[in-house]
Amino acid sequence: MDVKAVIFDLDGVICFTDKFHYRAWKALADRLGIYFDEKINDRLRGVSRMASLEIILERSDKEYTQEEKEAFAEEKNNTYRELLKTMSPADLTDEVKNTLVELRNRGYKLGIGSSSKNTKFILERIGLGDFFDAIADGTDITHSKPDPEVFLIAAKKLGMEPTDCAVVEDAKAGIEAAKAGNMTALALFGDAKGCGLEDYDLKSFSDLLNIL
Numbered sequence: 001m002d003v004k005a006v007i008f009d010l011d012g013v014i015c016f017t018d019k020f021h022y023r024a025w026k027a028l029a030d031r032l033g034i035y036f037d038e039k040i041n042d043r044l045r046g047v048s049r050m051a052s053l054e055i056i057l058e059r060s061d062k063e064y065t066q067e068e069k070e071a072f073a074e075e076k077n078n079t080y081r082e083l084l085k086t087m088s089p090a091d092l093t094d095e096v097k098n099t100l101v102e103l104r105n106r107g108y109k110l111g112i113g114s115s116s117k118n119t120k121f122i123l124e125r126i127g128l129g130d131f132f133d134a135i136a137d138g139t140d141i142t143h144s145k146p147d148p149e150v151f152l153i154a155a156k157k158l159g160m161e162p163t164d165c166a167v168v169e170d171a172k173a174g175i176e177a178a179k180a181g182n183m184t185a186l187a188l189f190g191d192a193k194g195c196g197l198e199d200y201d202l203k204s205f206s207d208l209l210n211i212l
């Protein structure tokens with residue numbers, strides 16, 4: 001595969017924070033009496049906090065004001081941040097760590113392209129605060145995945161052309177974003193794998209070392 005840089009999604013790819021997103025949304029949905037399950041949660045992968053809330057509220061028969069919605073999003077984020085505080089470098093698996101180090105040794109530029117506004121906090125918690133060559137996250141963008149904006153910003157920060165970049169994603173929305181941005185799309189877990197738009201399905205994170 002002829003790429004010079006790899007841009008990683010964060011939640012559900014570098015670490016298991018996708019599970020924390022689910023638990024925090026589930027707590028809010030339960031409090032509001034709204035049905036929510038793992039399958040609905042798959043649709044939240046890669047999309048912004050407010051867009052995620054709108055998907056959850058599809059199951060509600062009540063109409064909420066913008067102010068109420070903002071309070072719900074903040075409530076979810078507070079629950080989520082409490083869960084993030086429990087994370088430490090022990091939450092970065094050896095497989096992910098060793099693969100990242102080996103990719104760097106092979107000369108690849110490594111970046112993050114995440115819709116999350118908590119990206120830097122999470123990277124610090126798991127001991128990767130200074131690791132990546134570039135980070136594009138929810139604080140840099142106006143459109144979340146499937147818009148390619150976050151990946152295009154990451155490529156630019158890496159000094160790369162989009163066609164030189166491969167993206168690793170667990171979200172179908174992220175695979176769509178990578179393809180819309182003219183990048184190679186590698187699917188790992190989630191609803192990305194087998195979605196039909198990806199260039200390659202990764203068997204595991206370390207499978208990157210076989211194809212790059």
Ligand code: BG6
Nearest residue numbers: 011044045046048049115116117
């Ligand atoms: C993405 C997650 O990485 O970040 C989404 O896959 C989430 O589920 C989005 O909604 C925004 O995250 P945050 O941390 O800014 O609420």
Ligand code: MG
Nearest residue numbers: 009011012170
């Ligand atoms: Mg993800």
